[in-house]
Amino acid sequence: MSAHSQAIASAALRPRARPSLRRWTEREGVFSWLMVTPPVLFLLALVGYPFVYGIWLSLENRPVAKPGEFIGLGNFIANFHDPVFWQVAQNTFVYTFAATALKMAGGLALALVMNQEFRFKNLIRAIMLLPFIVPTVLSTIAWMWILDPSFSVVNWFLIRWGIANPGPSWLGNPSLAMFSLIMVNTWRGLPFYAITLLAGLQTISPELYEAATIDGASTFARFRYVTLPLLKPVIFIVTMFSVIFTFSDFQLVYVLTRGGPANATHLFATYAFDVAMGGGQFGLGASIALSMLPPLALLIAGMAWYMRGEKSS
Amino acid sequence: MVANIVRSASRRDVLKIGGLAAAGSLLGAGQGRAATNLSFMHESSFIQTYDDFFKKTLVPEYQKATGIAVDYQLISVGSLQTRMATAAETGSGPDMTLCFFNWPFLFDDKLVDVSDIAEGIGQKNGGWYDSVREAVIVNGKWKAIPFGNVGQIMNWRSDWFAEVGIKDFPDTWDELLEAGIKLKKAGHPFGFELGHGFGDNHGWLYPLLWSFGGREVEPDGKTVVIDSDETARAVDFCRKFFQQTLLEDCLGWTDVSNNKAWMSEQISCTNNAESILWFAKKQFPDIAKVTQQSLNPQGPKGRFHILAPWSHAIYSFSPNQQASKDFLVWLMDPKQVERWYASADSYYAPYLHAYDDAPLWHVEERNLPYRDSLKTSHLPGWPAPIGRPQSESVAKYVVVDMFAKACTGKPTKEVIADAAAQLKQIFKTS
Numbered sequence: 001m002s003a004h005s006q007a008i009a010s011a012a013l014r015p016r017a018r019p020s021l022r023r024w025t026e027r028e029g030v031f032s033w034l035m036v037t038p039p040v041l042f043l044l045a046l047v048g049y050p051f052v053y054g055i056w057l058s059l060e061n062r063p064v065a066k067p068g069e070f071i072g073l074g075n076f077i078a079n080f081h082d083p084v085f086w087q088v089a090q091n092t093f094v095y096t097f098a099a100t101a102l103k104m105a106g107g108l109a110l111a112l113v114m115n116q117e118f119r120f121k122n123l124i125r126a127i128m129l130l131p132f133i134v135p136t137v138l139s140t141i142a143w144m145w146i147l148d149p150s151f152s153v154v155n156w157f158l159i160r161w162g163i164a165n166p167g168p169s170w171l172g173n174p175s176l177a178m179f180s181l182i183m184v185n186t187w188r189g190l191p192f193y194a195i196t197l198l199a200g201l202q203t204i205s206p207e208l209y210e211a212a213t214i215d216g217a218s219t220f221a222r223f224r225y226v227t228l229p230l231l232k233p234v235i236f237i238v239t240m241f242s243v244i245f246t247f248s249d250f251q252l253v254y255v256l257t258r259g260g261p262a263n264a265t266h267l268f269a270t271y272a273f274d275v276a277m278g279g280g281q282f283g284l285g286a287s288i289a290l291s292m293l294p295p296l297a298l299l300i301a302g303m304a305w306y307m308r309g310e311k312s313s
Numbered sequence: 314m315v316a317n318i319v320r321s322a323s324r325r326d327v328l329k330i331g332g333l334a335a336a337g338s339l340l341g342a343g344q345g346r347a348a349t350n351l352s353f354m355h356e357s358s359f360i361q362t363y364d365d366f367f368k369k370t371l372v373p374e375y376q377k378a379t380g381i382a383v384d385y386q387l388i389s390v391g392s393l394q395t396r397m398a399t400a401a402e403t404g405s406g407p408d409m410t411l412c413f414f415n416w417p418f419l420f421d422d423k424l425v426d427v428s429d430i431a432e433g434i435g436q437k438n439g440g441w442y443d444s445v446r447e448a449v450i451v452n453g454k455w456k457a458i459p460f461g462n463v464g465q466i467m468n469w470r471s472d473w474f475a476e477v478g479i480k481d482f483p484d485t486w487d488e489l490l491e492a493g494i495k496l497k498k499a500g501h502p503f504g505f506e507l508g509h510g511f512g513d514n515h516g517w518l519y520p521l522l523w524s525f526g527g528r529e530v531e532p533d534g535k536t537v538v539i540d541s542d543e544t545a546r547a548v549d550f551c552r553k554f555f556q557q558t559l560l561e562d563c564l565g566w567t568d569v570s571n572n573k574a575w576m577s578e579q580i581s582c583t584n585n586a587e588s589i590l591w592f593a594k595k596q597f598p599d600i601a602k603v604t605q606q607s608l609n610p611q612g613p614k615g616r617f618h619i620l621a622p623w624s625h626a627i628y629s630f631s632p633n634q635q636a637s638k639d640f641l642v643w644l645m646d647p648k649q650v651e652r653w654y655a656s657a658d659s660y661y662a663p664y665l666h667a668y669d670d671a672p673l674w675h676v677e678e679r680n681l682p683y684r685d686s687l688k689t690s691h692l693p694g695w696p697a698p699i700g701r702p703q704s705e706s707v708a709k710y711v712v713v714d715m716f717a718k719a720c721t722g723k724p725t726k727e728v729i730a731d732a733a734a735q736l737k738q739i740f741k742t743s
Contacts, residue, residue, distance in 0.1 A: 064420065083731050084709060173565070174721055261508050262507075262714045274708045275705065277394060
């Protein structure tokens with residue numbers, strides 16, 4: 001007894017010193033606002049303000065180091081007449097859809113495999129996360145060497161096995177360059193998909209599989225009628241995130257091709273940066289960056305709508 | 314409980330440290346006003362000895378002479394423009410900065426007029442090269458003091474050229490094409506950047522366009538004239554040149570690519586700055602021995618080179634404008650600047666005639682064409698007066714991509730029409 005219990009007793013007594021304040025903060029209405037206010041302020045300062053400022057910039061003719069001049073939709077009209085803008089839009093869509101589809105298929109497959117019992121399971125799961133953990137710029141520089149025409153490992157094998165000589169120009173040929181970027185993006189994004197889907201898979205009760213097996217469902221049928229429907233919410237969330245990140249990708253393109261050859265791999269983010277920073281046209285750059293918003297918003301709204309439909313049916 | 318104490322203690326520490334830091338920065342600012350400190354932003358040079366000389370020799374010398382410490386702030390290669398923009402936009406940063414290309418035009422409003430010291434520096438050093446005036450004189454006012462030109466010329470392998478019977482570098486683009494065809498057949502293709510790098514692509518494609526008589530905009534600065542027979546001939550030539558002499562990979566190259574290809578003996582000719590020979594001499598002496606350098610070939614309308622100036626400007630928000638001017642005058646005095654130039658051999662070709670025959674040019678005779686190229690060098694956008702639109706055109710790779718698209722097989726008419734549409738939008742004359 002003694003010192004220990006006394007300490008507990010005094011600790012229990014202490015809050016009574018200011019009962020009114022404590023009671024006030026514990027009221028649900030007050031407490032929830034207390035909790036929500038800091039993140040909201042944080043978001044307003046670091047996301048809301050730049051976003052609104054971005055919209056404002058896009059409506060201005062605003063050269064670097066010079067005051068802006070309001071021009072309404074002038075920048076957007078200029079983009080509309082810019083052939084490169086449309087090529088950039090097309091590139092971004094191709095890049096996003098191809099990479100997301102590959103990541104989804106590969107990530108799901110990887111998650112299904114990882115969900116099995118095997119030796120060194122945890123170690124292999126950790127290794128799998130590597131592409132996601134390594135800083136993008138660093139891993140992309142490694143890819144720069146893998147895809148380099150003179151020193152490429154891939155080409156070394158192709159030449160050695162007599163498949164192609166000289167090896168293909170992975171970053172020099174416009175179509176191959178886009179293909180290469182999609183591959184690198186998929187490589188980097190796959191673990192995110194796999195680990196998230198794996199978490200989803202582990203929440204599915206084994207009893208459901210047992211019941212399905214007793215009912216005579218095949219492996220594929222169990223996947224189709226048990227796994228897939230229960231995994232759908234997770235697939236939706238992870239796809240939404242992936243689409244947003246892929247659509248606005250910058251680092252990978254900037255390190256590997258800087259949008260070349262002949263704009264074949266320029267995306268909205270890289271083009272906006274070049275115009276705003278290189279060209280010193282903040283307003284025009286902001287309008288290009290902002291052009292990402294409507295398609296992304298539509299895409300996400302569409303997916304949300306689809307998911308709701310699925311849920312109610 | 315204990316955790317709480319620790320946490321509150323660390324919070325107090327944070328406040329204390331924050332307070333000290335704030336006080337420190339206030340003191341720093343106070344010192345700045347008294348001009349005992351100057352800050353000078355530079356991008357890391359490819360030539361290590363150049364930055365070393367400034368830090369280890371010039372800074373102590375200036376401090377000894379005036380008591381003013383110069384903080385030489387080095388930033389990584391490729392990030393100068395972003396840093397300059399941040400400083401200009403926020404109104405805080407270094408007193409002085411390095412500028413590239415036509416940037417005095419971009420940051421015009423935020424740079425101090427240095428006309429009063431510019432002509433004096435010129436007179437003291439034999440006069441300025443005319444070509445550099447187009448890069449630093451904005452609306453009649455000098456906005457930066459030119460330093461040196463990181464020019465681009467032809468680098469070629471004399472051993473492989475000799476193998477196909479060529480002793481001297483071809484004088485015209487057509488002759489170079491002929492040589493390239495032979496060399497590619499012999500397993501030694503050319504390698505010229507056609508991708509989205511920042512220098513080596515513009516470095517040969519603008520001179521190519523000009524030497525065929527093509528130009529983006531008339532000297533009136535408004536009329537877009539890229540759609541011309543001259544441009545078409547340049548584009549047709551480039552496509553042929555690409556298909557018959559170059560590696561396909563050039564289309565995806567950035568600025569490091571041709572250096573890598575050169576050092577790994579993949580290519581027999583490229584267009585680069587002096588750094589390629591400098592680096593070869595340090596790391597690949599055998600390649601350096603057979604590396605030759607020559608002026609760009611001439612086309613039907615003459616011989617041209619790219620102007621790639623480094624210049625020094627003073628920010629208008631600096632509280633130390635006069636002290637900065639005094640420093641630049643001291644720096645550009647022959648006693649100092651000659652040694653700083655020489656610390657990089659002739660990598661930064663002086664824009665000052667006093668150095669036309671300076672010892673730095675005779676350290677390596679093969680570098681002499683860089684000096685000779687100054688007379689025929691211009692900024693992208695020439696012959697129109699230089700301004701902001703040229704930056705947008707360069708950032709959008711209008712000219713580079715016009716050629717690159719033709720090389721991927723697109724028809725000449727189409728690629729020129731694309732370029733014309735972009736230029737009209739950039740120069741707002743549609």
